[in-house]
Amino acid sequence: METIAREDLVPQGCCVDLHVHHELPVFGPFLARSLHRLPPAHAETEGCGVLGYALYTWSFPTRRAGAAEILSMVRRLRARAARPLITDGASLRSHLAGGRGTAGFLCLEGLRFLDDPSSLEALVRAGVVAVQPVHFWDNAYAHSYRFGLVPVSEVGLTGLGRELLCEIERLGLLLDLAHMNRATMDEVLARFRGPVLCSHTGLTSLRETTRNLPDAIASEIFRRGGLVGVTPWRRLLPRFRGTGLAAWNDAFVRTVEALVALGGEHGVALGSDRGAPLLVPPSFLAPPNVAQLQRVLESSTGIIGLGEALFGGNAVRFLLQQVPVRSQCQEYYHGGPRCRKLPTITTSRDRC
Numbered sequence: 001m002e003t004i005a006r007e008d009l010v011p012q013g014c015c016v017d018l019h020v021h022h023e024l025p026v027f028g029p030f031l032a033r034s035l036h037r038l039p040p041a042h043a044e045t046e047g048c049g050v051l052g053y054a055l056y057t058w059s060f061p062t063r064r065a066g067a068a069e070i071l072s073m074v075r076r077l078r079a080r081a082a083r084p085l086i087t088d089g090a091s092l093r094s095h096l097a098g099g100r101g102t103a104g105f106l107c108l109e110g111l112r113f114l115d116d117p118s119s120l121e122a123l124v125r126a127g128v129v130a131v132q133p134v135h136f137w138d139n140a141y142a143h144s145y146r147f148g149l150v151p152v153s154e155v156g157l158t159g160l161g162r163e164l165l166c167e168i169e170r171l172g173l174l175l176d177l178a179h180m181n182r183a184t185m186d187e188v189l190a191r192f193r194g195p196v197l198c199s200h201t202g203l204t205s206l207r208e209t210t211r212n213l214p215d216a217i218a219s220e221i222f223r224r225g226g227l228v229g230v231t232p233w234r235r236l237l238p239r240f241r242g243t244g245l246a247a248w249n250d251a252f253v254r255t256v257e258a259l260v261a262l263g264g265e266h267g268v269a270l271g272s273d274r275g276a277p278l279l280v281p282p283s284f285l286a287p288p289n290v291a292q293l294q295r296v297l298e299s300s301t302g303i304i305g306l307g308e309a310l311f312g313g314n315a316v317r318f319l320l321q322q323v324p325v326r327s328q329c330q331e332y333y334h335g336g337p338r339c340r341k342l343p344t345i346t347t348s349r350d351r352c
């Protein structure tokens, strides 16, 4: 029987959700409230948690909107969020050392709005930690799964997309493969040397859809020490055997088991996509059900500690290793008035 070792820096019961939404400019707060039924994760009510705040960026009508719009979205979110934002390795360490409360890190879902790869640097300075280059449709940089509505392109990155990849690597951003078509995933993995994840997905081998992750891509992400966040969205999980919460749990567990079989015991994570208009049972992320999922998984795989790793430990370890230290000027990140000088972005990787 295998045991996953806990690291001292992971607080007991720490919950990480790689993909949650707080802003829905297209659907609006009314629609978001009426369609979205997942309550806050237990991370928000007790213990220590980390949420990946995914910012919708697909409502901007043209690329000319540029980085300015997303910067104002980031500022609005930071002004409203009562929780601390993780912007670098130092702020992550200090949040975990406190062992309480929920913090978030900023992710961009789709870079359609971005006028030029060089604009990414301003977003990193505003605190963005992870980027997902495509969302529902193809854009100037890469090709998408196209919402599952029209045949998917066999083309991957564009020329501008290759430049973007260099910039993501130079800035030390986490690269999220969610929503990419297969050709883009293949090309990204062939070219990109930085940290990769797929924040919210299921597996194509269990549910045939272009939105899901092929087994070979999941294995490669795990081989590189990356993360795969499993979504509880029914359309990406295997077909249900039964009804209700039990069927939801069964489909979610089967996806996690398959990912573990692909080498993911240290790379599976949770990416709920809550806040997006998805229907998931209200009790799915409630503490009793999380505990039940953890028990089932540990007994079916025989891996002690897998439950805790899935809901927090794996993602914490990845973030600690991969979120760069950009602590030269904390005042800037936290909005303090004293620091005029922008911080230097440090990364161990050279420009490609």
Ligand SMILES: [Zn+2]
Binding pocket: 109, 178, 179, 200, 273
């Ligand atoms: Zn998404």
Ligand SMILES: [Zn+2]
Binding pocket: 019, 021, 054, 109, 273, 276
């Ligand atoms: Zn999303």
